[in-house]
Amino acid sequence: MKASPRQQRLLLDLQDLDTGLARLRRKRQGLPERQRIADLAGEAESAKQRFMEAQRELDLQSAEIERIETDVKLVSERRARDEQLIAVSTSPKEAQALQSELDTLARRTGELEEKELEVMELQEAAQKVFAEAEAALNAVEDRRSELRAALQAGEARIDTELKSGAEERAGLAAEIQRDVLAEYEDLRARTGIGAARLRGNVSEASNMALTPAELSTIRAAAPDELVYCPGTGAILVRVDEE
Structure with a gap:
């Protein structure tokens, strides 16, 4: 495939540019706040369970108090009724029965x-334990909220750089002939490196020195002929020859 030295x-x-964009994407994914949020997941779940x-x-103790208060009210109402009945009773036997019930109700009240x-x-x-558990949960959630805000801010900064880089890349790619660009994209998709410099006898794609035979073959190629790194397959650009 032919491509001018400028191309x-x-x-x-x-x-x-692609290397820089990939670095930015890794940086975005590796923002420390992301890991800290993940690390807090277990602590947050434990705090929520507590x-x-x-x-x-x-709630159980509150419900029990409500039940007792209801029973106290019922006993109190029964005592008031018995006291009214005993006050107007003309039967000694009925009065004795009512008094016996009043004594029982008094003991029940006690x-x-x-x-x-x-x-x-x-x-x-229980209220004290609840307040402590609530404070602990709120503290974890506050930390998570702070970390999420910091993460979003960090992502926004990197996204701005990514957008700028993508726009610059689009402009640069438009200057490259289509078949050469397609070749570059295919190689980059397969190996991660589409093009690299040949400095002296070292391929920056593999960071290894080429053999004399490999170097001789590359040197013999015309300046507008694409040559490739024997180790990675990336396009080698002969900067020294330029």
Whole structure:
């Protein structure tokens, strides 16, 4: 395939741009905030689990207090009713039965109030655990939010560079003849390097010295003839000869 020395030099410029763009894409993917966010995933999940467990325990104790308070209210209403009945009762037997029930209700009230105090202590402890778990979860989420914001800012900066580089690449590629560009693109897709310099007897595609026979064959080729790196297959541009 034929390509003028200028066209071949343009391939080197294109390769430099492609190398720079690939470096930017690797940099974008390797932004430290991305890994830190991933590292926080386990910690965030643990914090979420602790929060949910603490919330369930707090809800359980709160529900128990509500149940006790409902029972206290029912007992209180029953006591008030019995007291009203005993006040107007004219039957000693009925009055005695009502008084016996009042004594039972009084004991039940005492038991419920004692139980309520115990559960309130458990609720207070559960509330403390819940507050700590909530604070821990919020702290993790705050760190993740900060890291996500930093990641987005870093990606935006690199995306600006990538866009600028892509525009420059498009302009440069338009100057290269189509068959040569297609050859370059095919080689780059297969090996990662489409074109490289030949400096002295060293191919920058493989960073290895060519054998005397290989170098002789390349030197014998016409300046507008494309030659290739024996090790990688990339187009070799003879800068020294220029």
